[in-house]
Amino acid sequence: MRIQNSLNNMIFGISGQIISLVMGFVVRTVFIYTLGIEYLGVDGLFTSILLMLSLANLGFDTAMIYSLYKPLAENDTYKIQALMNLYKKAYRIIGLIVLTIGLSLLPFLPFLMNGDTNIKNINLIYILFLLQSATSYYFVYKQSIIIADQRNHVISKIHSIFTIISNIPLIILLLTTRNYIAVLSTQVVFRIIENAYIANKANKLYPFLKESNNASLAKEDRKLFYENLYSLFLYKISGVIINGTDNIIISIFAGITWVGIYSNYLLIISTISTLISYLFHSITASVGNLNVKESKEKKYFIFRVINFANFWIYGFCAICLWNLINPFISLWLGEQYLLDMFIVFAIILSFYTAGMQNATTTFRETTGLFKKGKYRPLIAAGLNIIVSIVLIKFIGIAGVFLGTVISRLCVYFWYDPFVIFKFVFYRSVKSHFIRYISFTLLVVITIVLTNFIGSNFFNSNAIINIVFRSAICLIVPNIIFLILFRKSKEFLYLWKIVRNMANKSQTI
Template sequence: MNRTENVAKNLTFGVISKVFLLGATFLVRTLFIRILGAEYTGVSSLYSNILSLLNLAELGFGSVLTYELYKPLKDNDEETVAALVLLFKKIYTAIIAVILSVGLLLIPFLKYIVKSDLNQQDLLIYYVLYLADSVASYFVAYRTMVIEADQKRYVINLAEIITKFVMYICQSVYLVVTKDFLGYLVIQVVFTGIKNVLLHAASLKMYPYLGDISKEASKVQLETSRIYKNAKAMCVTKLSTVILNQTDSIIISMLLGTIYVGYYSNYYMLIVYLNSIYNIIVTSIEASVGNLNAELDTQKSYGVYKKIDFLIFCMNVFCVTEYVCIVQDFIAVWIGDGYIQKMSLVAALMITFYLQQAMNTVVTYRQTMGLFEATKKVYPIMAFLNIVLSVVLGVRMGVAGVALATGLSRFFTSFWYEGKVVFEKMGHSLSEYLTKQLLNGVFTVVTVLMAYWLVSLISLGGLIAVIIKALLTGLIVIAMLFTVYHSSDEWKWTVEYIKGKLW
């Protein structure tokens, strides 16, 4: 299949999987909060963040190794692919050992991080299960990279939808019947193992030559020096990004208490759902963009960049506006008025969310162009700035300050610098990138304020208010986008593309 067909197939499977999984995840989350309460919700979110930090042992090898696969897969070079997979296997074996070791060494320090009234022995068991689930996810990573780099992300999506959908059903039934957090976690670990088995079998069926990678790999001598150089650069990027995105719950827990992590996580969980929608687009196109960039045609790459970036921008306006306009009503209907937080938290979360998603296309191009070394310097600055701002703003503004610090740290560092690197690589200037981002940002702010003012005139409450406000907000966003952008080439291309897929 050509790149467009691969993107379409990946996108189709991605949408189907997310529709099913988001519905199932939402059901489980609702049952979790209603049955186990804010304390367990806080512990769950906190442990997830801690394990995300432990996953730093992966050091960003995934992006680097996937980049190395684009050209040999494009050239049908089975020997080089096999040699790379063998290298990946060795690397990920070491990664698993590091994560497990560091994770166990952290156990004595948990009492200083987790401020909870729950039984300490139970908290320890929960942590060990989270650790086991995290480690298990890496056992087939070196094989799934080949599937993804070969523009067949839909295979991974299929395995995920089968295992996770069944897992969520089992977890829901278990929670209703037993109200037990321990068994809930055990089910999660078991289904992670089942997914690994399915992906392992799929990779062998699709690439039979990977069954004996040692034999195939012996025919090729890899340029490991370049791979490790890029990996070191990506290590810095990965470390800094995780510190940026995964320390909020830890800082909130230490400054304000673990229960506030639970309140924060309810709002953040909805953002995770929005991120998963973006991930459908990004994961569907990333391998195809990598395949395109392997041709080294910067003019063609830039043309595709503008189309993808416009699509991401439209999604950004829609998601941010919808979130601001309906989240408070939604939280009240979903889990009750007692979980509603100040509007300042909503604003802080959306500023941070918008800046992250506005960089989606730039980050995709940076990774698929192999520009790992060029951007590594700015990331440690971003991570350090985030820690400082999180503490300072957290003390002054509470939870909203911690959330806002993440966005401000990104804005003053990687937001402009990565754009500079990628645009210069494609023969364009930083000023062109910043001008486009500024115009997009102004349009988004105006749209959000207009929509929020109009929906605030609706005096209804309950679920009917959420539905009406969501529909009205969507119409406002579409009207604004059409009014301003209907004559642009990117708008016309997007409309024609959608028509071609629907009719």
Template sequence: MRLDETLLGINSTYTNILSVLSLAELGVGTAINFSLYAPVARHDKEKIKAYMQFYKKAYRMIAIIVAAVGLILVPFLKYIIKDPVGIDSNQDLINFYLIFLFNTVSSYFVAYKYSLPNAEQKNYIQSNVITITKITTTLVQIIVILATSSFYGYLISASVIELAQKIFANIYLNHKYPFLKEQNVEKLSKEETTDIKRKTGALVCHKVGDVARLQTDSIIISGFINVAMSGVVDNYNLVISSVSNFVNIIFNSVISSFGNLIATESKEKQYSMFCIYRFFASWIYGFSAVGFYILLTPLIRLWLGDKWMLPGAVTAAILIDYYFKGERVVLSNFKTAAGVFEQDKYLPLVQGAVNLVISIVLVRRIGLVGVYIGTIISGLLANFIRPVIIYRVCFERKAAGYFIDAVKYIAVILLAGAFCIVCRNIFPENLTILSFIVMAVIISVIFNSVFLLFFSRTNEFKYLYGMFKERYLQWQANGVNKK
């Protein structure tokens, strides 16, 4: 058994609605995370306690706001979910939504505590907890669906696991940082609270714009096409996000390291490390985008059957946005580490407006692919504007080199992708599991061989090769010592 299109569409739409509600956070977390770098570096326990106490109070207020606004939306759900085929009762739509709302609201009571280990460059704590939770949740949900075919069971099992994770994280972080439970906490100075409010004010624009651009596709599809189509798209997004979440853990884990790099190293060193970081991201996101384009639809056909397949143009549009989103991850992470929040604060608002206008106009005229054309165009605004800001503010140089490298990376990715498509055509249209695995291996070898052919002599590749080689030798030495 499996969830039908309607239930998957509801799952996707409610997830995006709650992401919109999370606007209440409005960048407070990012602003305080940045403010924690200095007191953590100085081991200033009293100042850390002050920031964390402020953070705690802010997030409790945010939880109350999200809960209140979320409950206000309940009467309007029937207008957001179009054609919920197979849902017998409006009460079911409400109950499903309330489970999602509970998961979101409860997260605010522990999420703020991760900011301290993250500021200490111990991002792996949060990454490990999230990864283990996701794997456990997925396995349990599969068992529940196979055993009961119940969407209630599917949602409640995830909710119980996530609640257990929050309780565990709260106990663990209280044990690791016992001073957070101390009652004698000094208040932040007026200057410090003003600085947080100023940064938060800039991040409000980022948050509103990002939500309007990133979290509305499913809502538009559900409202202008039907909720079942949102469910079909969600299968593709599920596979893509499963990979991208893992990839993003790697790239997001360096934010704190960049924060220290910016505080202690020269601009030339910062620029060099940024170029290495950007090269690695282009390689990984380019490889996964090409792999998804060739393998994703055959995987969906093997897994779910022909009726769950999307047109090739829609798949291509989703993956074009996926690649450029990867480029933006690099820019956003470095910008966050450097505390560059205000220079482009209105850009996300423009992006959000462009996305909504183009997506709504085009979905009426050309259907599903129009939604993603709007997403791509609005996203590219940041790909052009943010490099200029970062290069000027952080590196004090022009961004021409960034765009030249972007053209080189895209050209090689397209060339490697063309070779991979030619090899794909050798295989029959209907793949077996064995032929799918063989094709995946061949495509991996071809893409990476072409990429290495062009870039193996660059300083960026040599640095990465040396770093991985050093770590491999350390791992090997540790293994020998243990024996």
């Protein structure tokens, strides 16, 4: 049942993301040709500011989902109600905090944009972004029980439908009015409706959520929850700063136009990351269930399987991005929207190193190891800001992404695996690092090989060049990986899961 739930979550999550991918590119293309790159830069900057404001979340979502695993497995309705009551009160307060802090930043917006801007009503645009973020906290808390109960596919279905329904009027508005205020207002309305619909769906799936009750956590449970929450908050700070400051630093030191150019790359990278995240996020609740019920040998094997899948997927995507991202953007938008290959290298390296953390992050969150090394994320956050600012002055915006990579490698790369291997698997972490380095070297060698073939054997017509490079990227890495790993236990286990995805009726 655990694997079947994960498969359902993967299938519907990926399907939904493909829909979002197609609609996202259509809307982005219309956006650029109707409003221009400067509006795109403002969109990216305000999105990053609101990501920073999400610190007010404090890690409640992860702590709550982790806390729900056990009561859901044991059908402990009272404890589930108590946790949801706590979550509801907390998120209403969080929504108010986000709105208050967000409004207080209004006077400082000009200092976050390097150079003059021709965009009118900049404050109103920011307020609409802020409302979209703040209002979501009043509905989104009920998603946690659906996720913890291994039913992500329910949310994926709803999101796919709303993606189609909401993006069609956005495209019409962009083409007919070219009014960014009208577009943002429409986005806010649809986001509120979607969140309210998901909350209502949770009520139908778990009728006891609608019951009037005064359920509250026992003193010991509250203490443990807040201890985990405090540790998660520190990780939250680090994650938000590492992922959310890039656009802000680029805007301050290079200008809002560079944010707009980078946002096209970010759209592609984040779409791929989100698509892949459905694969791993869909199994998070199952891993949580695994960690409650299974032996340390079973946990270790599943960790190796997830880590191997991580390498294959992110390695393959890194190879494709290096060979295809600039030719694609050149064909899609024009050469004036291209970044040089050193910047592209830094972006892809950041993407790969972030992705390779998935296995350790999943196990750290589902085993409750929140308190181990809880102050290290603050070190990562500080390093990221300092190194990014220093490097952008010396090597340009590539330094922002390399700063992110350096901070990640200095903290998360070694410490998270160390803690998991010591306290969950009870074995040496040395083999994990050897495997990580071997995987990375193999990815680098394959990038060099595919780039050599793509650059030297066919490089004429733009469309044919992309088709040819796509074929090379699809065939060469997968053949190399298959030859090297076809007999490994991890590959055989994954292959069995793939066959089950085709048959869906089987379970492992």
